Amino acid sequence: MPELRRWWRFALVAPLLLFLLASFVAPVLMMLSRAVIDRDLERVWPDSAVALRQWDGEGLPPEALARTVAREIRTARQEGTLNQVANRLNYDMVGSRSLLYATADRLHAGAPANGIADLARIDPRWERPEIWAAMRHADGPLTSHYLLAALDRRLDADDRIVNVPAEQAVFTNIYLRTFKISAIVALLCIALGYPVAYLLASLPERKANPLLILILLPFWTSALVRTAAWAVFLQTNGVVNNALQAVGLIDAPLQLIYNRLGVYIAMTHVLLPFFILPLYGVMKGIPPTAMRAASSLGAPPVRAFLSVYLPQTLPGVAAGAIIVFTLALGYYVTPALVGGGADQMISASIAFYTNQSLNWGMAAALSLLLLLPLLLMIFAGRTMVRTVPA
Structure with a gap:
């Protein structure tokens, strides 16, 4: 009977698995294979x-x-x-x-x-x-041509790997910029989202539910609309600059858009719910008796939080940070609308080679080199979470 139940459960999910393989996994693998196949x-x-x-x-x-x-x-x-x-x-x-x-x-x-x-x-x-x-x-x-080109390298006439000319070496800097922006956005989401998730988990449900709805509201609005709204808010004569000048904090408008600052603000706003929700789910599962027990044993509030509560929330922090970091790596519209020319991420290059130059081998190589570090980071995050003491 247990064996029959196992096969019955597999039969129920088999259509979904086949659909995912045919509509997602197979096309992605076929596209990525162009990074190393040259016919x-x-x-x-x-x-x-x-x-x-x-x-x-x-x-x-x-x-x-x-x-x-x-x-x-x-x-x-x-x-x-x-x-x-x-x-x-x-x-x-x-x-x-x-x-x-x-x-x-x-x-x-x-x-x-x-x-x-x-x-x-x-x-x-x-x-x-x-x-x-x-x-x-x-x-x-x-072929190794596309992968080497994505790393600003090439094979010379003697089959030696050499650097491309300095004026053509662009992808290494774009990759570093992409990972830097994604990491900073993830850190900003941790700093802003942890207190919000803690507040939601600590409040009674009748008070937490309205706040949770406010956090979910951005999911009902297109990311393009939200990014365009930030472009209006952050412009020279926008709401933010006008408000800061009205209260006397600044004398002249600040440059808040078409630079890295605007990218950080807009991406953090768009991705913040993706960090709060998994962390909130973890925090709701932590029994409040743990903190009370630590306090009854003489631990000050800060010590009880750092020693008892915080370690139990690390799986949620890691999950939320990985989700935010993963989504930020592929962002294209937001940096294009609120960032400058020096703030474009690798997704813009992938889109260019896919849609304009039709160099799918190069697009696949850039995607593959973006995917491999991400998989390593996810594996490291899972390892770190498993080593956290219960």
Whole structure:
């Protein structure tokens, strides 16, 4: 009978599990796989891809490989598929797109292509090892190009990992900015949300319920609307600056928007309920007798709180902080509306590569590198909670 009940419970949740796998897990995994799978060149230039894998990568390639590449450049131009390879190689080496299209036009016009020398007469760049190395890095089916690019690194012609030029190194700083903003927002939510959750858990239900409804109200309003409201409140002639000037605290308006301060204020307001609610649930489960017992044994209120009450709330603090931190990592609209150009987070770059440049491999690599530290942080948070004494 216990075995039958177990299978019956599994059968009840199986449709939901299948739905989640088909509509969420599978698409996410397929998207993330683009960070390490590279088949653009292999699909368009199948013979060249095989020849590139067999080449040792030293110096310039054999003449037979050059002839194969020239033949498939001509074929791809005729079939209208050259764009796929041109875009992919241009990610690795800027200028590859123009090189391929100029070469394809000359080959289509009848220019000979019996080796590297003939290709170099079309464009001298064919005698540079870098362009052939870029092809070899894109021969598929696996690639490290996108992950390295997301870390501001790349492979040179000798397959060594090197830094990209300083003017192109942007993603490391964006990642650091994203994690810094998310961590500070999580800390602000802890500082502001803990007293609120404690008050809600300590009050009688007839008083706590109206306050709880006020906390839940933001969930009924779009995050875009709330962010736009903060843009109005924090502007130079907005409500906040006018109120501060009216009471005499400031003489001139403060710059509260289109900077990091505005991002912190708006994101903390939007995410604060996500911290309060799990912490409130934990606090409601703590029996009030524990604090009374500590007081009866002579512990002062502060000592009783720090030694008895606070440790029991740490699971709720960790859960709420992880939720806030996780949600903050993916924020896009709020920094875009109330932040400046130097306050954009990694989600803006992911959106750009997904929707505008259509470089899904780069978008997947940025997403994967955002996901892995988050999983490590969640694992560390669970470990920390388990080590908290009951």
